[in-house]
Amino acid sequence: METMKQYIEEAEQALLHTYNRYQVVLDKGEGVYLYDIEGKKYLDFCAGIAVFALGYNNQTYNDALKAQIDKVIHTSNYYYNVPAIEAAKKMKKVSQMDRVFFTNSGAEAVEGAIKAARKYAYLKDGRTDHEIIAMEHSFHGRTMGALSVTGNPKYREAFEPMIGNIRFAKMNDFKSVLSNVTDKTCAILFETVQGEGGIFPAEENFLKQVKALCEEKDILLILDEIQCGMGRTGYMYAWQKYGVKPDIMTTAKALGCGIPVGAFMMTEKVGANSLTSGDHGTTYGGNPLAAAAINVVLDLFEENHIIDNVKETGSYLEEKLDELVSQYDFIDTRRGLGLMQGLVFNRPVGDIITKALEKGLILINAGTNIIRFVPPLIITKKNIDDMIVILKTCLDEIAHQA
Numbered sequence: 001m002e003t004m005k006q007y008i009e010e011a012e013q014a015l016l017h018t019y020n021r022y023q024v025v026l027d028k029g030e031g032v033y034l035y036d037i038e039g040k041k042y043l044d045f046c047a048g049i050a051v052f053a054l055g056y057n058n059q060t061y062n063d064a065l066k067a068q069i070d071k072v073i074h075t076s077n078y079y080y081n082v083p084a085i086e087a088a089k090k091m092k093k094v095s096q097m098d099r100v101f102f103t104n105s106g107a108e109a110v111e112g113a114i115k116a117a118r119k120y121a122y123l124k125d126g127r128t129d130h131e132i133i134a135m136e137h138s139f140h141g142r143t144m145g146a147l148s149v150t151g152n153p154k155y156r157e158a159f160e161p162m163i164g165n166i167r168f169a170k171m172n173d174f175k176s177v178l179s180n181v182t183d184k185t186c187a188i189l190f191e192t193v194q195g196e197g198g199i200f201p202a203e204e205n206f207l208k209q210v211k212a213l214c215e216e217k218d219i220l221l222i223l224d225e226i227q228c229g230m231g232r233t234g235y236m237y238a239w240q241k242y243g244v245k246p247d248i249m250t251t252a253k254a255l256g257c258g259i260p261v262g263a264f265m266m267t268e269k270v271g272a273n274s275l276t277s278g279d280h281g282t283t284y285g286g287n288p289l290a291a292a293a294i295n296v297v298l299d300l301f302e303e304n305h306i307i308d309n310v311k312e313t314g315s316y317l318e319e320k321l322d323e324l325v326s327q328y329d330f331i332d333t334r335r336g337l338g339l340m341q342g343l344v345f346n347r348p349v350g351d352i353i354t355k356a357l358e359k360g361l362i363l364i365n366a367g368t369n370i371i372r373f374v375p376p377l378i379i380t381k382k383n384i385d386d387m388i389v390i391l392k393t394c395l396d397e398i399a400h401q402a
């Protein structure tokens with residue numbers, strides 16, 4: 001067998017260099033642990049970027065996918081299939097939305113949400129110059145439409161021009177949103193908890209003010225729940241904590257727990273007055289295999305009381321991270337909800353993450369100064385204690401070296 005180093009060299013010869021990857025070749029997973037090809041074990045607080053909610057190698061999940069593979073994997077959206085019907089019904093129930101469109105990724109869900117909002121406004125006034133208000137520091141994906149509403153100029157610059165008529169407001173600053181509203185505004189879009197941008201939860205008051213504004217002016221509220229949704233905050237969708245229901249919502253990441261699938265969903269008001277036959281489509285979106293994954297994921301969420309576990313372990317994680325804030329001068333604060341937490345440093349965190357990896361702990365950043373904690377949602381308090389022990393060893397080394 002080739003060594004990790006050999007595989008990494010081969011990867012760097014063959015793959016387009018769009019990532020600076022950690023120097024590990026992962027091989028298999030079990031519960032909250034991953035193993036590299038040399039057999040080293042890692043406690044995983046990344047979960048494939050908030051994807052593997054149920055942990056690795058869950059037998060029920062694997063069996064459901066294998067059973068579907070033996071029946072049919074793909075049929076196209078020209079026909080109905082039972083797994084997609086079941087998945088859409090379940091998603092309506094947990095999301096409180098009325099209509100579902102399946103996609104293959106988060107970015108595609110955002111693309112669909114933008115198209116639905118523009119079409120809704122177009123049907124009202126026939127104009128073709130509608131505007132969308134998005135937030136600074138947001139992240140919505142890498143395709144051109146999703147990139148256009150991503151509030152990070154560094155990601156956008158080389159790919160200009162973006163889709164037009166996007167304005168950026170400041171998250172949690174209602175005045176900034178208000179000052180960007182014009183008679184052309186068709187939607188206000190943001191993540192209920194900003195992920196890549198640094199784990200910034202939307203404040204309750206901000207959510208409520210934006211919602212009231214949207215209702216007053218018939219502007220659509222689009223919430224991107226791709227990272228913060230699917231139970232991660234202790235609510236199936238983060239907005240449910242505040243009861244501020246969006247008109248359109250996006251979901252992906254943990255939705256398929258590893259099978260690439262996403263969706264944009266909407267209320268009946270938008271569903272009946274936006275995209276219609278011929279307006280949007282996808283070859284793969286919601287194919288029987290992807291839909292089977294959603295079905296087993298949502299069943300297991302219920303059977304295993306995943307949300308209850310997030311509520312309990314989420315507050316324990318908060319407590320433990322808050323202790324670190326008080327123990328180390330170079331940690332400024334903690335932000336987040338449930339099992340979506342950020343530890344904000346007053347220095348870059350890259351070396352800490354690399355040290356943790358060497359010691360068998362997988363962590364990721366969110367921006368240069370923030371360590372992000374998005375573990376599998378089946379995590380236990382013991383797992384959190386184990387993580388803290390390793391992280392503290394790394395932090396002590398940094399403290400001594402300074």
Ligand SMILES: *Cc1c(COP(=O)(O)O)cnc(C)c1O
Pocket residue numbers: 105106107108110139140141142191195196224225226227228252253
């Ligand atoms: C990851 C993410 C996306 C993009 O999803 P992809 O599946 O990578 O296209 C969009 N929005 C948010 C909030 C995300 O975290």
